[in-house]
Amino acid sequence: MTLDEATRRLAEAGVENPRNDARLLLAHVLGISRDQTLTAAPAPEQAVQFAALVARRAQREPFAYITGRKEFWSLDFAVGPGVLIPRPDTETLIEEALRIVPDRNASLRIADLGTGSGAILIAALKEFPNAKGIGFDSSPAAHAYAHANAARLIGARAEIRQSPWEEAQGPFDLVFSNPPYIPSAQIESLEPDVARFEPRQALDGGSDGLAAYRELAELLPGLLKPGGHTLLEIGQGQESALGTLFKGLELLRIVPDLAGIPRCVILRKP
Numbered sequence: 001m002t003l004d005e006a007t008r009r010l011a012e013a014g015v016e017n018p019r020n021d022a023r024l025l026l027a028h029v030l031g032i033s034r035d036q037t038l039t040a041a042p043a044p045e046q047a048v049q050f051a052a053l054v055a056r057r058a059q060r061e062p063f064a065y066i067t068g069r070k071e072f073w074s075l076d077f078a079v080g081p082g083v084l085i086p087r088p089d090t091e092t093l094i095e096e097a098l099r100i101v102p103d104r105n106a107s108l109r110i111a112d113l114g115t116g117s118g119a120i121l122i123a124a125l126k127e128f129p130n131a132k133g134i135g136f137d138s139s140p141a142a143h144a145y146a147h148a149n150a151a152r153l154i155g156a157r158a159e160i161r162q163s164p165w166e167e168a169q170g171p172f173d174l175v176f177s178n179p180p181y182i183p184s185a186q187i188e189s190l191e192p193d194v195a196r197f198e199p200r201q202a203l204d205g206g207s208d209g210l211a212a213y214r215e216l217a218e219l220l221p222g223l224l225k226p227g228g229h230t231l232l233e234i235g236q237g238q239e240s241a242l243g244t245l246f247k248g249l250e251l252l253r254i255v256p257d258l259a260g261i262p263r264c265v266i267l268r269k270p
């Protein structure tokens with residue numbers, strides 16, 4: 001299969017940026033950079049492998065699941081079926097944590113509720129070398145990926161527990177969460193890459209998308225140290241509803257992502 005043939009196949013399947021995906025898949029097969037693909041000459045067995053990966057992408061399997069990797073905060077995370085793929089928008093939480101705690105050498109205790117691949121927790125621990133953290137996720141698949149990512153990228157400072165976040169015990173200086181926030185009825189209308197392949201447990205926020213936040217509103221006051229902060233990712237249009245949901249915590253600000261969409265809610269325990 002040639003690059004042009006792969007591009008046409010992906011375009012017919014409705015893949016956004018089909019040429020780019022085709023080149024990246026070929027680069028993955030050949031172990032070269034994307035820029036080198038225009039002059040690459042794959043061996044016959046590599047061409048067969050390339051065609052197989054293009055077929056998977058044409059079924060709208062996420063690119064990150066096909067390659068098994070996803071970059072987040074300039075770190076390389078292993079991902080696969082059963083774990084939510086980290087998004088660039090979520091990096092907003094890390095950026096805001098660095099503003100909240102300007103002392104990079106602070107000895108923090110950090111929690112990540114619904115840790116998925118471990119991306120948020122591990123990125124935060126990379127930035128705070130004297131911090132320790134615990135990631136909680138009830139999914140066996142997510143636990144396996146997060147545990148492997150933590151062992152490879154951060155070591156013993158990160159503990160990954162296969163347990164629901166209700167079992168978390170504070171106090172913590174920082175609590176992160178990117179909870180499920182898509183209203184149940186909207187999931188099937190998402191891009192096929194998401195709706196068909198990513199774990200519904202990590203997407204489905206109940207009838208109004210706010211079910212997980214109601215749980216968090218009950219938990220967070222007991223998990224945070226006095227003066228501690230929580231940083232929560234939210235979905236588009238949810239900021240007004242969340243502004244009054246958290247009792248006993250002070251809403252500091254709601255921060256937009258790079259697209260200008262309100263993305264990160266920051267609350268503080270007095």
